[in-house]
Amino acid sequence: MNRRITLADIAKRAGYHPTTISMALRNHPRLPQATTKKIQELAKEMGYQPDPALGALVAYRRNASPKQQAAPLAYVTKWDTEWGWKKTNTHLSFYEGAVSRARELGYKIDHFWLGQPGVSHQRTNEILLNRGIRGLIIASHMPGSDEEPALDWSKFSSVKIDFVPTRLHVHTISNDQRAIVQLAFKKALKAGYRRIGFVLPHWYDSYVNNAWSAGFLTSQLQVPEEDRIPLKFFHTSPGTNSGVPVTEFEQWRLKHRPEVIISYSEFVKSAFEMLQIQTPDDFAYIDICPETKDGSNAGVFNNCTRVGELAVEILAGQLQQNQIGLPQYPTVTKVEGTWIEGESLPKRELATSAANH
Structure with a gap:
């Protein structure tokens, strides 16, 4: 049986410290993209495969450790009023599912309304970054509000609940x-x-x-x-x-x-x-x-609550793997009815x- 390729093996071949190798394989934003790409290509060439058992252990230790302050996720809406979408049971259930699942995974949901008077999308972008928010859930946009939010998507992991705005090509979660x-x-x-x-x-x-x-x-x-x-x-x-x-x-x-x-x-x-x-x-x-x-x-x-839960789960997976920016191949995940x-x-x-x- 062939020996499993380790981070140390890749580090020795690439001439980098194992910590740098680990950061590159996790798409860490602190590394230059050129370095990340070079290391990932070398790891693929050498036949490196992550150890799923080790990954499960790391996740277990993270969850078992004393809880730190919950990391924020932004729930970004664009309705005629800040909370008008809550009058629709479907959208309220999306939100409640997201809030509940975020709490279970160690996150918290912060609501951002893109219709706030006097607050541009650029200013919203600055507020998100200043608060250390890296994950966005785009949800509850009014029908017809198809304009893509003018945010710097290269700074965030993001998902979308339902299909509006249609011009925003991120991973989408919806009812079937x-x-x-x-x-x-x-x-x-x-x-x-x-x-x-x-x-x-x-x-x-x-x-x-x-x-x-x-x-x-x-x-x-x-x-x-x-x-x-x-x-x-x-x-x-x-x-x-x-x-x-x-x-x-x-x-x-x-x-x-x-x-x-x-x-x-x-x-x-x-x-x-x-x-x-x-x-x-x-x-x-x-x-x-x-x-x-x-x-x-x-x-x-x-099962709209499940849609909101899945949005958080998929976004959390992106954050854990440092998958930042718009995806090359957006996916659609659909929840069946009962x-x-x-x-x-x-x-x-x-x-x-x-x-x-």
């Missing part, structure tokens, strides 16, 4: 909206429904790279063309809690006669009340963003054959 709709559609078929409608505001779909509509349109391939109800977008103010336009919704419903409607309650609840609609008497209903698991509505719980049985989707006697596949 496409799979959520596909699961809802599958459950509707399994319960015996054929004519399945999907209604939502247009901005809600574009905010997540059209993942909602993609999930619905691909699911429709499972049913005969005569049972496919066209996807219905409504144009409402982006980022607001505006409900579905009642008259337009009722016209669509009477024209297509859906047996089940997929949407989210915050959007359709007021229309249901004004039209005195009772689910499942008038039609069955599936909520793609339920806030509770009480069983009143069938739906797919989004199906919730509910009274709004009772089973029919006959199920479609498509549900059995």
Whole structure:
């Protein structure tokens, strides 16, 4: 068996102290990039591989040692007001998950609002650096606020929750909206429904790279063309809690006669009340963003808290490896939803054959 290549072996070959070798392999920012690149290329050539057992021991000792002051991570938002995003349960859950996981990993979350009057992005950048903040979570940007924050990304490790701003190419963590709709559609078929409608505001779909509509349109391939109800977008103010336009919704419903409607309650609840609609008497209903698991509505719980937790975990991994700056190959990590049985989707006697596949 070949002997494992050590830091001392690389140091002897490169002519550097083992400490310098260790710093280079961890992408330490204090080393010149040219030195880091040279040492990393040599380590690769020599066949160096980190010892995972040793890495686990180092992590154990770090966690077992007396706790020092928690290192700060920045939670950077851009809503119409500093805390306006908290009115949306999804965004609040992202934040709560991040705060909780940060505490468990020895970090703390500091909130930064990019809409602060009189505070430029350049000034925000200076404040972040002066406070010793090296990790950024970009989250809760208003739909339409697609401008990339003018920060010096070469100084930070960063991740993004959801897809806005789209021009910022960092590692992204999001709910799996496409799979959520596909699961809802599958459950509707399994319960015996054929004519399945999907209604939502247009901005809600574009905010997540059209993942909602993609999930619905691909699911429709499972049913005969005569049972496919066209996807219905409504144009409402982006980022607001505006409900579905009642008259337009009722016209669509009477024209297509859906047996089940997929949407989210915050959007359709007021229309249901004004039209005195009772689910499942008038039609069955599936909520793609339920806030509770009480069983009143069938739906797919989004597990948004887990999205926030994962954002911290991925960012912490970057910080531990000194991965600073924009990644060459950004990745997207998606969190699946969890199906919730509910009274709004009772089973029919006959199920479609498509549900059995």
